[in-house]
Amino acid sequence: MSHSIPLNATHNPRARSWLESANQIDCDFPIQNLPFAVFRRRGAAEQFRGGVAIGDQIIDLAALARSDLFGATAGAAHAGAAQAAAGIRAGALPSLNALMQLGSQVLSAVRDALFESLLTGSPLQSGLQHCLVAQRDAEFSLPAQIGDYTDFYTSIYHATAVGRMLRPDQPLLPNYEWVPIGYHGRSSSIGVSQQCFRRPIGQRLPPGAGQPVVGPSRRLDYELELGVFVGEGNAAGAPIPMADAEAHVFGMCLLNDWSARDLQAWEYQPLGPFLAKNFATTVSPWIITLEALAPFRVPFVRPEGAPAPLPYLDSPGNRDAGAIDIRLEALIQSATMRERSEPPHCLSSTSYRHAFWTIGQLITHHTVNGCNLRAGDLLGTGTQSGPTPAEAGSLLELSRGGSRTIQIGANEFRTFLEDGDSVILRGWCEKSGAVRIGFGSAEGKVIEGSSPV
Numbered sequence: 001m002s003h004s005i006p007l008n009a010t011h012n013p014r015a016r017s018w019l020e021s022a023n024q025i026d027c028d029f030p031i032q033n034l035p036f037a038v039f040r041r042r043g044a045a046e047q048f049r050g051g052v053a054i055g056d057q058i059i060d061l062a063a064l065a066r067s068d069l070f071g072a073t074a075g076a077a078h079a080g081a082a083q084a085a086a087g088i089r090a091g092a093l094p095s096l097n098a099l100m101q102l103g104s105q106v107l108s109a110v111r112d113a114l115f116e117s118l119l120t121g122s123p124l125q126s127g128l129q130h131c132l133v134a135q136r137d138a139e140f141s142l143p144a145q146i147g148d149y150t151d152f153y154t155s156i157y158h159a160t161a162v163g164r165m166l167r168p169d170q171p172l173l174p175n176y177e178w179v180p181i182g183y184h185g186r187s188s189s190i191g192v193s194q195q196c197f198r199r200p201i202g203q204r205l206p207p208g209a210g211q212p213v214v215g216p217s218r219r220l221d222y223e224l225e226l227g228v229f230v231g232e233g234n235a236a237g238a239p240i241p242m243a244d245a246e247a248h249v250f251g252m253c254l255l256n257d258w259s260a261r262d263l264q265a266w267e268y269q270p271l272g273p274f275l276a277k278n279f280a281t282t283v284s285p286w287i288i289t290l291e292a293l294a295p296f297r298v299p300f301v302r303p304e305g306a307p308a309p310l311p312y313l314d315s316p317g318n319r320d321a322g323a324i325d326i327r328l329e330a331l332i333q334s335a336t337m338r339e340r341s342e343p344p345h346c347l348s349s350t351s352y353r354h355a356f357w358t359i360g361q362l363i364t365h366h367t368v369n370g371c372n373l374r375a376g377d378l379l380g381t382g383t384q385s386g387p388t389p390a391e392a393g394s395l396l397e398l399s400r401g402g403s404r405t406i407q408i409g410a411n412e413f414r415t416f417l418e419d420g421d422s423v424i425l426r427g428w429c430e431k432s433g434a435v436r437i438g439f440g441s442a443e444g445k446v447i448e449g450s451s452p453v
Contacts, residue, residue: 006294007294007295009112009115010032010111010112010115010291010292011294011434012032013032013433013434013435015032015115015119016119016120017030017055017118017119018118018119018120018121018125019054019055019057019118020055021056021057022054022055022118023055026436027436027438028053028436028437028438029053029054029055029286029440030055030435030436030437032115032292032434032437033292033437033438034052034053034054034111034289035053035286035288035289035292035440036050036051036052036091036096036099036250036251036286036287036289037050037051037052037053037058037140037285038094038095038096038142038143038144038285039058039133039138039140039285040138040141041133041137041138041139042137042138042139043139047094048094048095048141049062049091049092049093049094050062050092050096050099051138052091053135053440054114054118054132056134056135056136057132057133057134057135058132058133058135058138059114059128059131059132060131060132060133061088061091061092062092063130063131064088064092064128064131065088065091065092067127067131069124069127069128069131070084070085070113080105080108080109080113081109083102083105083106083109083110084106084110084112084113086102086106087099087102087106087109087110088110088113090102090106095142095143095145096144097144097145097376099250100230100231100232100250100375101231101232101233103247104231104247104248104249104290107231107250107289107291108291111291111292140192140193140285141192142190142191142192143192143253143285144229144375144376145376146187146190146376146377146378147187147374147377148184148187148374148377149184149186149187149281149377150182150185150377150378150379150380151182151185151225151257151273151277151379151380152180152181152182152379152382153180153182153382153383154357154362154381154382155354155355155356155381155382155383155384155385156176156177156303156306156356157354157385157386157387157391157392158382158383158384158385158392158394158397159171159176159181159356160172161385161392161397162397165400165401166265176356177306177356178307180313180361180365182362182366182379182382183272183273185257185273185277185278185380186277186278187378189278189279189280189281190281190282190283191280191281191282191283192282192283192284192285193282193283193284193285193441193442193443193444194443194445195280195443195444196444196445197258197279197280197444197446197447198446198447198449199217199220199419199446199449200216200217200260200275200279200280201214201215201217202214202260202263202267202275202276203263203266203267203275204217204262204263204265204266205265205266217260217263217276218262218416219261219396219402219415219416220258220259220260220261220417220446221258221259221260221261221394221395221416221417222259222330222394222395222417222423223258223259223383223393223394224256224330224383224384224393224394224425225256225257225380225381225384226253226255226326226328226352226380226384226427227252227253227254227255227283227378227379227380227381228249228251228252228359228362228378228379228380228381229249229252229253229287229377230248230249230250230363230375230376230377230378231247231248231375232247232248232375233248233372233374233375233377234248234367234372234373235372236370236371236372237370238367238372239364239367239368239369239370240367240373241312241364242313242317242318242360242361242364243317245359245361246290246359246360246363248363248373249290249359249363250287250289250375251288251289251292252288252290252293252326252439253283253286253288253439253442254283254284254328254426254427254439254440254442255281255282255283255284255380255381255442256281256282256283256423256442256444257277257380257382257383258277258280258281258282258444259277260275260276260279261276261396263275263276264277280444282442282443282444283378283442284425284427284440284442285440286439286440288437288439290359292437293429293437295434296324296325296326296429296431297321297322297324297325298321298324299320299321299322300318300319300321300322300323303387306356309361312364312365313361313364313365317360318358318360318361322358322359322360322361323352323353323355324352324353325351325352325431326351326353326428326429326439327349327350327351327427327428327429327430328350328351328384328393328425328426328427329346329347329348329350329425329427330346330347330393330423330424330425331345331346331347331423331425331426332344332345332347332417332422332423332424333424334408334409334412334418334420334421334422335419335420335421336412337408337409337412340409342409342410344422345409347395347398348390348391348392348393349390349391350384350385350386350391350392350393351384352381354385354386354387355381362379362381363379366379395414395417399414402416403415417446418446419447419448419449420445420447420448421445422443422444422445422446424441424443425441425442426440426441427439
């Protein structure tokens with residue numbers, strides 16, 4: 001099988017780090033991962049800056065840039081030393097946009113240099129140890145200034161299940177299998193993990209009522225998604241072909257696109273989501289590079305009977321390895337469960353490999369009309385649901401539109417979210433012959449009360 005990003009030394013499953021916490025079997029951030037975030041020491045009066053996760057630590061890129069460990073002299077032994085040094089300087093800023101814009105070659109050079117410096121026996125160990133900050137001592141910011149946010153609808157299983165509730169005679173609209181459906185979301189309300197928000201208020205049409213009412217949403221939901229951060233942008237009027245699409249991706253994160261289903265049902269026709277979606281979106285702090293995910297590429301396979309993509313959305317590489325087997329799960333913890341120290345309850349789990357559209361297809365379709373993407377732009381995959389009921393990525397599906405309750409704790413049940421509920425998304429990749437790669441988590445909480453009118 002061919003990979004859009006070839007395997008290299010950084011994927012060696014036998015590689016070990018001098019940082020012992022990175023070698024634990026269940027570690028999200030082994031030496032083969034090296035994801036990026038923006039952080040600072042919790043409670044400290046200091047600037048946010050870029051960091052890279054390794055084990056239970058963070059490599060402080062600002063401290064690393066000051067140390068010049070990968071400068072002209074120290075980095076001469078590394079391939080792409082100048083690119084790595086430039087990337088580390090860009091990553092030392094309060095957002096990762098500058099690093100993102102440098103492109104995939106610079107990102108790969110940074111990752112390669114850090115990998116070599118973290119290997120057991122590296123001569124740079126003593127210097128790099130002075131650039132480490134414990135993750136438990138850190139707080140995170142959004143990893144980028146997100147100029148634009150587009151949310152897609154890439155799970156045919158989710159689209160069919162929701163469509164069946166709204167349009168029993170035609171669950172899947174005719175365009176779904178031909179065009180990647182998306183809408184322009186609100187970037188101002190995107191927050192990093194630990195985001196808290198009040199229950200949204202808006203218009204909804206109660207069952208049997210002749211006119212709508214304004215009030216708090218009674219059908220608040222989560223959506224189990226992945227986010228895709230754009231790296232190097234494209235010029236306006238210059239579409240990105242499939243062969244180049246993934247070179248414009250910086251990496252992926254977890255994403256929860258909270259949704260008020262009763263507001264959504266009333267307002268979504270004819271122009272799509274609005275107040276039902278723009279009040280909060282939660283992303284995980286860590287961005288996992290496509291290079292780290294290369295061992296987990298799988299063939300892009302559509303359900304039997306689905307048409308082949310149009311030529312501009314097709315390529316041999318996309319057919320061979322356009323999909324990625326990212327395991328995903330959503331968990332819930334109520335206020336009562338926290339008070340009783342009960343662990344979160346797993347609502348569902350699935351894999352991103354079931355998506356009907358790949359990352360490359362999203363990038364290419366987004367730009368086919370000449371739209372220019374910019375470094376730091378965020379794309380959502382849409383709710384990821386699998387082919388079985390247990391793989392549903394939202395309460396709307398799990399509760400069958402609110403017609404059945406779901407047990408979440410010793411004596412608690414849900415159809416939709418209640419005040420005090422936390423939802424935790426997790427993601428990871430694992431297979432025989434490769435080291436487990438984790439995404440960390442994205443957690444958000446509905447706090448008591450509603451947004452003011």
